[in-house]
Every structure is written in C-alpha cells, then in structure tokens.
Amino acid sequence: MSIRHSLLALLQDQPRYGYQLRVEFEDRTGSTWPLNIGQVYTTLDRLERDGLVSNDGGDGEGHVVYSITAAGKAEVQGWFASPVERSNPPRNELAIKLALAVTLPGVDVAAIIQAQRVASMRALQDYTKSRRDTAASQRPGDTAWLLVLDSLIFQTEAEVRWLDLCEARMVQLSQTAGTHSAVRKTSNGVTVEEAAPLNAETRR
C-alpha cells in the first residue's frame, strides 16, 4: 500500500494537517488499513523533502498544515494513471504453506486445506454480512468502504475456490498414485505398499 501516494491524493483535495489526513484515509477505506500517526508524519517529512508538499506553517491551533505542490500533483496524476505494480509473484503465505506441505512427508494436507477453508469461509460470511449492513444503511460516505468490502469478498472467494481446486488435484494425484502402485504390483508380482504419498485419507 502506498501511504505516500494516498496522502498526496488527499492533499490534492485540500490542505490538511497530519491527524486530519489519517482520519480522512481511514474514513475512505473503512479503517481496513489503520494508519499509525507516526507513519503519517514521517511520510509528510519525506514528501516535503522531495518537494511534493509544502509546509504552510501552523493553523493557530498547534497543527502544521501541508499543501500539495505542482510536482506533487504530477506525482498523484502519475499514480492514478498507472496500474498497481504486482510483486512477482505476490507473496502468499497460504500458497507457500501448501507447496511445502505437499512435498513434506507426514503432513496432512487435506486437514490443512479444510482448516483454511473454514477460516476463509468464516471471513467471507463476515464480509458479506458487513457489506449487506453497509449497503442497507445507504450512507453516501460508504461508497469507498463498499468497494473495499467487494474487493475483500472477491479475494476470499478466490481463495476458497483455489482451495477446492487444490483438494481436487490431490484426490486426482492420490488416484494416480493408486493406479501406479497397482501397475507395479502386477508387473513384478510383488506387493508394494509404498507409492501413495497422498493416501486415501486425503479424500475425506
């Protein structure tokens, strides 16, 4: 998340002081990504150093007010005009966990998938409920929060679908493993019990 660009965009709207920026940011994103006030001040210092904002001095009540410079406006325009950079590929703890689980002996992958499915489903239920409640209240200021919730709903749904796919793949794998071991039994006439790293247990 670019705090730097978010603060600049808010300053393009009107000059503001640090605390106002934090409140505005959290209001518009439904407090989904809480901002630390220290982060806000550090970022403002850097923006001033880079000539993107100017320090307008105090407002008489002890707040230091910042406004955006022409260079800052160009920066915001550039930010809005370019797609968000995707880290390549985005770090995904769940994908890493599953990738390791399927390659290590003695890990119950099906159980990992199911535990995650329950947690993801619960999150999806909560987002859906929150979206319904927010939409029902019909406050004009909630539009931004609804967009954030939609995004969370889509992401979580994708996660559940991906888990379903992982599970289906594992069932396939275990079936293939079963076939292979059966073939081996008939070809050398010896009973081999080894081949099924993803055994029937994964099909629960």
Next chain:
Amino acid sequence: MSVQGPRQVLELAKVSRTFGRGATAVAALRDVDLTVSAGEFVAVMGPSGSGKSSLLSLAGGLDRPTSGGVFVESTPLAGLGLNELARLRRRAVGYVFQDFNLIPTLSAAENVALPLELDGVQAKKAHRQALDALRQVGIPELADRFMDEMSGGQQQRVAIARAIVGDRRLILADEPTGALDSTTGHGVMEVLRERADAGAAVMLVTHEARHAAWADRVVFIRDGRIVDEAAAMHDPAMLLARTGL
C-alpha cells in the same frame, strides 16, 4: 416466556442413505446430524457427489433414509404415509430449484397459488396469499406475467414466492442461482436471506462460496459425512483485525 432456543424446523438425526446393496452399495450419506431453526439460514457446501443433494431430498421428504430420522416441525417423516407426506410437503416445505420448475402456461400468481390450490385452499384465498408472497419477494407488480415475459431473476423470485406461500416455514434451495448471472444471483441470495430474517428456516445447497457466505452457518460435506462447520462471527473488531496489515 420460553427459555428454549429458536424453534427447530428441520432435524436430521443420524441419517444415512445407501443406494444399492452388497458389494455395489454406495453410501450417499452417513450418520448425518443437522438441524435448521426458525430464522436460521444454513448452507451446505461440498463438491459434486458429496451427498448434498441427497441431503436436501431427505430433508424435504422426497426420499427416505436407509436409517436415522428426519423431522419437519417435530413430525417424524418416517411415520407418515404417502398422502400425509405429500400434504406435509405442500404445507410445510418449499423448494427452490436451479431451473425454477415453473409452469409456463400459468401466470406468476397462478404458479405461486398452485400448491395452495392443490391443498384444497379456495381459489380466491390462494390468489390473495400468492400476491402476499410475491410482495414479500419484491415483485407484486409481476403477478399477471407469464414466464416468457420475465427474466431469469424474476422467475427465480416467483419460485421463491411459491416456496414460501401460505404458512411454510422451511425453504430448501438446490443451487438456486445456478442458471443466473452473478448480479441476479446476488438478488436471489438477498431474498433468501430476508426470508430467513423474517423467520423462515432456510437450507441452501451450493458449491459457490460467495452464496454460502450469506448463511448463518456453513456445513461442509464430504463423501456423505459432515466434516466441518463455519459460523459467521459478526464481530466488527475481529473483521478489522483480520484485514489490518
């Protein structure tokens, strides 16, 4: 005042259903325990062939379990003869299917009134109740329309109206959004949710997480067994803690 929890509308107790016999027998459901109370929306999720449709058929008395008991509003379905079972289905249970199952030569109101009329309710009264049900699903103005004059989403609302008409408190929905685009599907889930909030017991069978997410409880079924359950927390603080970076 009663100190009991919400009234149980549907109860499945140790229900098993096996098709075939001997070596070729297939267990579609094994020892399933499940209840749905008034005002509760329960979603059953599972892959194809996991037993979720069998579960719905048993819950609605369309099929009988090999063992275990199914109770609708405390009535054991096993004790009912075919005629009694048919009557209970007409009076207490409403179905919503993927392909609507509406009769094209009848208007929306006539479709909705049909189960009441089959049950011997006088035509005028049945029509009045049908209009009430159509109002509850948000389409009172479409009462005189025929199926080919309505969109898929509108037809599904008629099907939901038919499922709730009269005093039926149990709605069983089998992939009701399967034939609809996602925005229309969203509208159908909204109606089911509203019916549950208004006091109906709703059981939805689906493989779509985004639809199951409208439920109070999500039950996961695998190979005929209930393996897990997720209940919404509805706790804003937890919601935010989870999304916080």
